[in-house]
Amino acid sequence: MARMIRLEAAGPVKIDAATWPRDDQGNPKTLWICACGLSAKFPFCDGTHKCCREEKQGRVYRYDPATKTVVSCEPEAG
Numbered sequence: 001m002a003r004m005i006r007l008e009a010a011g012p013v014k015i016d017a018a019t020w021p022r023d024d025q026g027n028p029k030t031l032w033i034c035a036c037g038l039s040a041k042f043p044f045c046d047g048t049h050k051c052c053r054e055e056k057q058g059r060v061y062r063y064d065p066a067t068k069t070v071v072s073c074e075p076e077a078g
């Protein structure tokens, strides 16, 4: 499985340790970084990756960025 993702940023996203979320004891909380490319809170995971669970090996998927639904699914080139 693979995904075609459109990203328009032309630079990095800064994650500043000074603003890192902390628990009640002041310890840094775990942050999850999006690896599926579909998160509305990119670069952080927002759970949208759950819509990728049905993807099949050997296929390339394209998603509607607003609805997070598959708009095309084609055999992987190669």
Ligand code: FES
Pocket: 033, 034, 035, 036, 037, 038, 039, 044, 045, 046, 047, 048, 049, 050
């Ligand atoms: S890994 Fe992308 S939304 Fe969770």
